[in-house]
Amino acid sequence: MRKEPLVSIVRMDPKEMSDGADALTICYSYECTPFGELLLAATARGLCYLAFVTTGKEAVLDELKHRFPNALYKQESDAYQQHALTLVLGLETTAEEPLSLHLAGTDFQLDVWTELLKIPFGDKTSYGMLAAKLNRPKACRAVGTAVGNNPISILIPCHRIVRSSGALGGYHWGLDRKIALLAWEEEHQQQKHALCSNYGSETLKKEK
Numbered sequence: 036m037r038k039e040p041l042v043s044i045v046r047m048d049p050k051e052m053s054d055g056a057d058a059l060t061i062c063y064s065y066e067c068t069p070f071g072e073l074l075l076a077a078t079a080r081g082l083c084y085l086a087f088v089t090t091g092k093e094a095v096l097d098e099l100k101h102r103f104p105n106a107l108y109k110q111e112s113d114a115y116q117q118h119a120l121t122l123v124l125g126l127e128t129t130a131e132e133p134l135s136l137h138l139a140g141t142d143f144q145l146d147v148w149t150e151l152l153k154i155p156f157g158d159k160t161s162y163g164m165l166a167a168k169l170n171r172p173k174a175c176r177a178v179g180t181a182v183g184n185n186p187i188s189i190l191i192p193c194h195r196i197v198r199s200s201g202a203l204g205g206y207h208w209g210l211d212r213k214i215a216l217l218a219w220e221e222e223h224q225q226q227k228h229a230l231c232s233n234y235g236s237e238t239l240k241k242e243k
Contacts, residue, residue, distance in 0.1 A: 041122055042190050044149055045081050047139040055105030056139075063099065064112040065092060066120055070189070070215055071208075073123070074099065077115035081135030085119060085187045087208040102139070102186065123189050125223070136187055147181035154195045157224035159217070161199040183207055189216065 051058055061083065063076035074095045076084040084102070088095050100108070118134045138145065150168055154160055166178045185193045188208055194216045198204045206213035 041133055042082075042136050042152065042187075043133040044136045044138055044145060044152075046145060047083075047137060051078075052103075052139050056103035057105035057107075059103055059106040060109065061099070061103060061106045062109045062111050062113045062116070063096070064110065064116055066116075068120075068123055070123075070212060070219075073120075073188075075112075075116040075119055077113055077119075078137045081137030082115045082119050082187065082190075083137045083139075085123075085190060087188055087212060089208055119190060134190070136191070138186060140181075140184075143177065144181045144184060147178055148185055148187075148191050151182070151185070151191050151193055151195070154192055157220045159195050159197050161197055162204075163199050165196065195220075 059078050061076050061078055063074060063084075065088065066073050066075060070087070072088040072092075074084065074086050074088060074092070075082065076099055084099050086095050086098065100106075115134065122134060138148065140148065146169055147165070150165055153168075162175045162179050162182070163172070165182075166172050166175045169178070171178070182193045182196055183205075185191050185207070188194075194206060194213045196204065203210065203213060203217075
């Protein structure tokens, strides 16, 4: 059974973000997945960025560098990136230790991203419901902005946020990818339910 969250957020120290994050060394790599090519990046303390390549590798790398302009960058993979990739591909559904996400953000942003981690695999929720869970029912717009600034695609599942009307709404990395991710999750949930149903039927037959 899938246990969530498989990741945990570690907040960046303000000192790490000072002077354009010049104290950080960030390793990054590009990986192909069924959902599209990804840029994965990590510090020595955890994954700090996971984004789809939408308009080219240089463009998505520039987005990363905009967040950490003075960090030292090395194009190489590491254990954090590989761990993240196994989670993205669904190769790991339980973990003795969650993947660390080393993130910079305001208190409110981190609260929103943490709440996103609580949305079960295969489920969806609305901006309004997310705001209510944060005890900020009138902060739907601010919640939407924080969701849009999520630096970790897929693993912090902002694709599971829809409008209260049921419309899918936007997605930073493209609506087509949001549709594909939701469809993949729905398919896997249906397969899991079918397996459980079949197992229950076979158990009853044996008991008879």
